[in-house]
Amino acid sequence: xxxxxxxxxxxxxxxxxxxxxxxxxxxxxxxxxxxxxxxxxxxxxxxxxxxxxxxxxxxxxxxxxxxxxxxxxxxxxxxxxxxxxxxxxxxxxxxxxxxxxxxxxxxxxxxxxxxxxxxxxxxxxxxxxxxxxxxxxxxxxxxxxxxxxxxxxxxxxxxxxxxxxxxxxxxxxxxxxxxxxxxxxxxxxxxxxxxxxxxxxxxxxxxxxxxxxxxxxxxxxxxxxxxxxxxxxxxxxxxxxxxxxxxxxxxxxxxxxxxxxxxxxxxxxxxxxxxxxxxxxxxxxxxxxxxxxxxxxxxxxxxxxxxxxxxxxxxxxxxxxxxxxxxxxxxxxxxxxxxxxxxxxxxxxxxxxxxxxxxxxxxxxxxxxxxxxxxxxxxxxxxxxxxxxxxxxxxxxxxxxxxxxxxxxxxxxxxxxxxxxxxxxxxxxxxxxxxxxxxxxxxxxxxxxxxxxxxxxxxxxxxxxxxxxxxxxxxxxxxxxxxxxxxxxxxxxxxxxxxxxxxxxxxxxxxxxxxxxxxxxxxxxxxxxxxxxxxxxxxxxxxxxxxxxxxxxxxxxxxxxxxxxxxxxxxxxxxxxxxxxxxxxxxxxxxxxxxxxx
Amino acid sequence: xxxxxxxxxxxxxxxxxxxxxxxxxxxxxxxxxxxxxxxxxxxxxxxxxxxxxxxxxxxxxxxxxxxxxxxxxxxxxxxxxxxxxxxxxxxxxxxxxxxxxxxxxxxxxxxxxxxxxxxxxxxxxxxxxxxxxxxxxxxxxxxxxxxxxxxxxxxxxxxxxxxxxxxxxxxxxxxxxxxxxxxxxxxxxxxxxxxxxxxxxxxxxxxxxxxxxxxxxxxxxxxxxxxxxxxxxxxxxxxxxxxxxxxxxxxxxxxxxxxxxxxxxxxxxxxxxxxxxxxxxxxxxxxxxxxxxxxxxxxxxxxxxx
Numbered sequence: 043x044x045x046x047x048x049x050x051x052x053x054x055x056x057x058x059x060x061x062x063x064x065x066x067x068x069x070x071x072x073x074x075x076x077x078x079x080x081x082x083x084x085x086x087x088x089x090x091x092x093x094x095x096x097x098x099x100x101x102x103x104x105x106x107x108x109x110x111x112x113x114x115x116x117x118x119x120x121x122x123x124x125x126x127x128x129x130x131x132x133x134x135x136x137x138x139x140x141x142x143x144x145x146x147x148x149x150x151x152x153x154x155x156x157x158x159x160x161x162x163x164x165x166x167x168x169x170x171x172x173x174x175x176x177x178x179x180x181x182x183x184x185x186x187x188x189x190x191x192x193x194x195x196x197x198x199x200x201x202x203x204x205x206x207x208x209x210x211x212x213x214x215x216x217x218x219x220x221x222x223x224x225x226x227x228x229x230x231x232x233x234x235x236x237x238x239x240x241x242x243x244x245x246x247x248x249x250x251x252x253x254x255x256x257x258x259x260x261x262x263x264x265x266x267x268x269x270x271x272x273x274x275x276x277x278x279x280x281x282x283x284x285x286x287x288x289x290x291x292x293x294x295x296x297x298x299x300x301x302x303x304x305x306x307x308x309x310x311x312x313x314x315x316x317x318x319x320x321x322x323x324x325x326x327x328x329x330x331x332x333x334x335x336x337x338x339x340x341x342x343x344x345x346x347x348x349x350x351x352x353x354x355x356x357x358x359x360x361x362x363x364x365x366x367x368x369x370x371x372x373x374x375x376x377x378x379x380x381x382x383x384x385x386x387x388x389x390x391x392x393x394x395x396x397x398x399x400x401x402x403x404x405x406x407x408x409x410x411x412x413x414x415x416x417x418x419x420x421x422x423x424x425x426x427x428x429x430x431x432x433x434x435x436x437x438x439x440x441x442x443x444x445x446x447x448x449x450x451x452x453x454x455x456x457x458x459x460x461x462x463x464x465x466x467x468x469x470x471x472x473x474x475x476x477x478x479x480x481x482x483x484x485x486x487x488x489x490x491x492x493x494x495x496x497x498x499x500x501x502x503x504x505x506x507x508x509x510x511x512x513x514x515x516x517x518x519x520x521x522x523x524x525x526x527x528x529x530x531x532x533x534x535x536x537x538x539x540x541x542x543x544x545x546x547x548x549x550x551x552x553x554x555x556x557x558x559x560x561x562x563x564x565x566x567x568x569x570x571x572x573x574x575x576x577x578x579x580x581x582x583x584x585x586x587x588x589x590x591x592x593x594x595x596x597x598x599x600x601x602x603x604x605x606x607x608x609x610x611x612x613x614x615x616x617x618x619x620x621x622x623x624x625x626x627x628x629x630x631x632x633x634x635x636x637x638x639x640x
Numbered sequence: 641x642x643x644x645x646x647x648x649x650x651x652x653x654x655x656x657x658x659x660x661x662x663x664x665x666x667x668x669x670x671x672x673x674x675x676x677x678x679x680x681x682x683x684x685x686x687x688x689x690x691x692x693x694x695x696x697x698x699x700x701x702x703x704x705x706x707x708x709x710x711x712x713x714x715x716x717x718x719x720x721x722x723x724x725x726x727x728x729x730x731x732x733x734x735x736x737x738x739x740x741x742x743x744x745x746x747x748x749x750x751x752x753x754x755x756x757x758x759x760x761x762x763x764x765x766x767x768x769x770x771x772x773x774x775x776x777x778x779x780x781x782x783x784x785x786x787x788x789x790x791x792x793x794x795x796x797x798x799x800x801x802x803x804x805x806x807x808x809x810x811x812x813x814x815x816x817x818x819x820x821x822x823x824x825x826x827x828x829x830x831x832x833x834x835x836x837x838x839x840x841x842x843x844x845x846x847x848x849x850x851x852x853x854x855x856x857x858x859x860x861x862x863x864x865x866x867x868x869x870x871x872x873x874x875x876x877x878x879x880x881x882x883x884x885x886x887x888x889x890x891x892x893x894x895x896x897x898x899x900x901x902x903x904x905x906x907x908x909x910x911x912x913x914x915x916x917x918x919x920x921x922x923x924x925x926x927x928x929x930x931x932x933x934x935x936x937x938x939x940x941x942x943x944x945x946x
Contacts, residue, residue, distance in 0.1 A: 110850055112846060112849055112850060138855070141852075142852040142853070142854065143852070144852070145849070145850055145851065145852035146850065146851050146852040147852065150850065151850045153843060153846070153847065155843050158842060158843040158844060159843040159844055159846070159847045160844055160847065161844040161847075161848070161862050161866070162844070162866065162940070162941075162942060163865050163866060163869075163939065163940055163941060164861075164862075164865075172851065172853070172861075173851040173852070173853075176851060176852055176853055176854075176857075177852060208941040208942070210941070210942045221847070224847075224851065225850075347643075348643050349643040349646055349647055350647075351647065
């Protein structure tokens with residue numbers, strides 16, 4: 043122990059457990075070495091939470107990997123600077139073998155994807171025992187009991203059963219809890235959490251963040267948290283380091299940063315964060331007729347089993363859902379993963395078989411042939427979540443925007459080229475970019491290309507399935523603005539599918555909340571988001587992080603009853619319930635705890 | 641599980657039925673005349689016609705096939721035209737030799753192939769990797785009779801380490817097993833290499849490193865078992881590859897298995913033997929694939945048999 047640590051008169055003076063000085067990292071590329079992290083310096087003080095915040099490419103994950111010695115080898119290397127622990131141990135020049143004594147024992151890390159961060163063919167118990175035995179925390183005989191205690195520590199239900207289960211049998215939230223249990227198994231001083239809740243539903247995110255805070259209090263762990271989400275920053279951080287393209291922009295205590303950001307970038311970043319509650323005014327849509335009319339829509343996916351491989355059960359992905367959208371109107375579909383919101387989007391374009399009735403500008407989608415579907419699809423188009431995956435990487439972007447026009451025989455030759463040029467300008471790109479390939483564009487630009495492709499046929503309805511979820515907030519704001527402009531000019535109707543309540547508050551006229559394939563509540567934006575009546579809606583809203591460190595979010599509301607399943611035996615189905623109109627246009631599913639709106 | 645097994649066995653029976661039909665059609669269309677083969681070149685047309693009638697070869701195709709199928713269902717593969725013995729006895733006598741060769745070849749393939757693939761993946765894009773991949777490419781492309789004759793020349797004729805041919809001791813087994821195994825080695829090493837590279841990039845391998853585990857433990861406990869999953873299905877397919885190889889290899893090495901039996905039968909248009917060997921081979925291929933599908937869920941808990 044250094045003399046400073048024994049000094050009792052030190053009081054509350056911050057005591058760094060980790061110091062990073064002038065950290066610079068280069069990555070080898072075909073065009074020579076590229077500096078991806080430049081001169082990063084910070085101290086991580088005992089017991090605090092420091093957030094590295096920034097957009098993609100800012101170098102925040104690179105910093106964390108460098109501390110753990112997990113930089114991709116041999117492509118990336120530290121070219122300057124130091125990373126040192128409180129006792130003077132230098133990390134930047136350690137070998138892999140030397141790092142093994144640091145990892146898990148002194149610094150642990152949890153990752154963004156709990157789905158893929160656990161070994162799929164090993165039980166939870168053996169993955170926990172492994173880290174205990176590696177670092178001689180207990181004998182092999184004691185390991186199961188110790189593993190069980192760790193699982194109980196992270197508040198997993200049925201901990202005994204989980205020990206024997208495999209990762210795929212656990213939900214995302216539970217898997218992240220297992221990851222936290224593994225990370226804390228050897229009681230490390232420092233926990234690095236790299237986007238630990240980004241892949242999780244908002245209610246699960248709230249629970250996991252609460253867990254990290256509680257464990258931090260109990261164990262005195264210091265947390266280095268990496269996130270792009272300013273709501274999570276406001277909720278978790280003591281201090282924040284804002285990063286941008288590998289450089290550090292601003293370091294400040296969290297309240298100071300949110301109240302008086304000093305750099306332009308931090309100001310712009312905070313301004314771009316969508317906030318639940320500051321909903322911009324929306325023009326009145328033309329409600330004289332509906333362009334999209336969905337009545338009693340159900341989508342079921344059969345599950346086969348038995349000797350003759352017959353359908354014995356169905357996944358009721360969407361169950362008896364009805365809604366209408368007028369020209370120029372946006373209906374937002376919101377719900378947690380697996381609630382059926384994306385399936386509705388696919389059903390509207392006839393991409394999955396469905397029952398009920400879907401009319402797009404009067405034309406039926408359900409049960410019609412391919413030729414009729416082709417005609418319907420001129421009026422309804424889709425923009426997907428991942429613009430990288432929804433563009434063909436071997437086709438020029440111009441050709442991809444032109445394709446729908448060719449398929450429908452609308453334009454050829456120079457007329458086709460003129461149309462595509464016009465579409466490129468329309469979405470804020472230049473026509474000279476037409477001959478390039480998708481990899482030459484940024485995420486935001488790719489999504490603009492996808493929007494141009496969707497607009498090519500001049501559709502009347504656009505289904506936007508998590509279309510801005512994969513984008514950085516600043517880019518997200520621009521794409522949302524583009525969508526708004528297009529809607530105003532073309533009187534487009536949007537079905538906006540999203541899990542992000544704050545984004546929905548920006549774009550929606552009306553909101554529909556879904557769970558387990560059924561619609562639980564629907565009404566105007568003000569009715570559903572400001573005056574939620576169904577307990578499920580209220581729980582969802584209570585979990586949304588508030589990007590303001592001065593406003594404490596109350597703990598997330600408890601789950602109302604058991605988690606259901608959308609799988610039913612053949613001939614059975616979920617109990618149908620009535621939607622009651624509690625205020626003009628505000629419909630809520632009957633539920634014992636439903637609050638009557640005033 | 642049981643209903644899955646029963647369904648798969650019914651499927652297997654249908655596959656074998658299909659194969660028997662296709663093979664029967666092909667043999668029916670072959671221009672060579674078995675009766676002429678049996679009677680010999682100098683026999684009169686009358687003798688040949690007698691033999692043809694005796695064997696039922698003068699009947700229309702569908703009658704011949706239905707009769708064959710009827711016997712088959714009673715476990716009767718018919719009698720060899722030339723050897724005057726039950727085909728089932730001929731095959732049963734030669735099956736142990738072939739099964740021994742198959743087992744030895746699979747062991748060679750798995751040990752050598754998986755090791756080469758794993759080493760190449762761990763030393764990716766180094767001279768070691770390039771060298772091993774050139775080797776595997778050569779083993780895939782080289783015809784088996786060339787490999788067999790080369791091995792014979794070097795290790796049996798020149799060095800005298802192994803006998804030139806025949807059956808009986810372990811030394812007899814080595815060269816034919818290596819000849820067949822080399823082809824599979826090439827396939828397995830390529831599969832294993834790409835599978836390992838995929839798994840090495842997985843998030844859970846990063847987690848294992850973050851736990852402070854050693855390199856050997858990460859490779860053996862985390863990378864290996866996951867990398868091997870896609871290989872299991874390959875073993876089922878591999879039996880098909882093996883069956884096509886034994887005809888040549890058994891003849892080169894004078895190995896008294898069903899491959900050699902088939903080779904002799906093809907030369908003499910001994911249709912019952914050709915049919916019998918084809919069906920037995922098909923049976924092993926179907927069985928191999930079924931076993932691979934049954935083993936998969938034991939190794940990968942995410943797979944459920946339905």
